[in-house]
Amino acid sequence: MTYMNQGRAQKWANRVYHWEAIPANVGSPHFVDWNDFRSRFRTEFFPLHSDAVATNKLEGTSYFQSCRTVDDYLDEFRDLISDSGYSDPRTIVVKFRRGLNPLIVDAVATMASRRPEDLDPEAWYEAAIRFDQNQAANAAFRSVHFAAPQPRTTAPPPAPALRNFPPTNRLPTRFAHTTPTPGNPIPMDVDAAR
Numbered sequence: 001m002t003y004m005n006q007g008r009a010q011k012w013a014n015r016v017y018h019w020e021a022i023p024a025n026v027g028s029p030h031f032v033d034w035n036d037f038r039s040r041f042r043t044e045f046f047p048l049h050s051d052a053v054a055t056n057k058l059e060g061t062s063y064f065q066s067c068r069t070v071d072d073y074l075d076e077f078r079d080l081i082s083d084s085g086y087s088d089p090r091t092i093v094v095k096f097r098r099g100l101n102p103l104i105v106d107a108v109a110t111m112a113s114r115r116p117e118d119l120d121p122e123a124w125y126e127a128a129i130r131f132d133q134n135q136a137a138n139a140a141f142r143s144v145h146f147a148a149p150q151p152r153t154t155a156p157p158p159a160p161a162l163r164n165f166p167p168t169n170r171l172p173t174r175f176a177h178t179t180p181t182p183g184n185p186i187p188m189d190v191d192a193a194r
Contacts, residue, residue, distance in 0.1 A: 054079075
């Protein structure tokens with residue numbers, strides 16, 4: 001029960017610990033034996049009609065692969081098939097294909113050789129996993145070896161940009177004369193004329 005430290009499992013374990021902490025119950029175990037624990041655990045956590053729940057999920061779209069890996073999708077799918085009680089291989093393959101990523105379904109269904117039979121779920125599982133792994137390896141290869149090359153230029157690097165200062169409409173008032181005249185030049189103008 002020490003592993004039951006999240007969600008409903010944690011709340012259930014806390015109720016058991018609380019029961020054992022009551023003075024009238026100290027020293028007496030909450031569970032008689034392992035079978036009693038297992039029975040109460042099943043009652044608490046296993047749905048009454050797990051087959052109906054699994055069947056309903058397989059009839060919907062919530063089990064679809066979406067952005068999960070094939071391995072993750074397959075784990076849930078196998079649990080649903082087991083819980084639903086489906087045993088017809090063709091039905092299992094149809095349900096598996098229906099939920100699988102369309103890109104993977106198309107690749108497996110159109111394999112030129114060794115295409116899995118529609119009556120062999122295990123062969124479909126294996127082919128989908130293989131395709132998913134090959135696709136991931138290829139994507140990793142392409143990302144390393146086919147990075148976009150930088151264009152080469154023979155032109156010199158661009159000159160640094162000139163700073164543009166905002167225009168001023170006023171001259172600072174600290175200069176002695178703010179408007180130059182022919183007899184009263186600005187000292188900088190005299191230096192520039194030399």
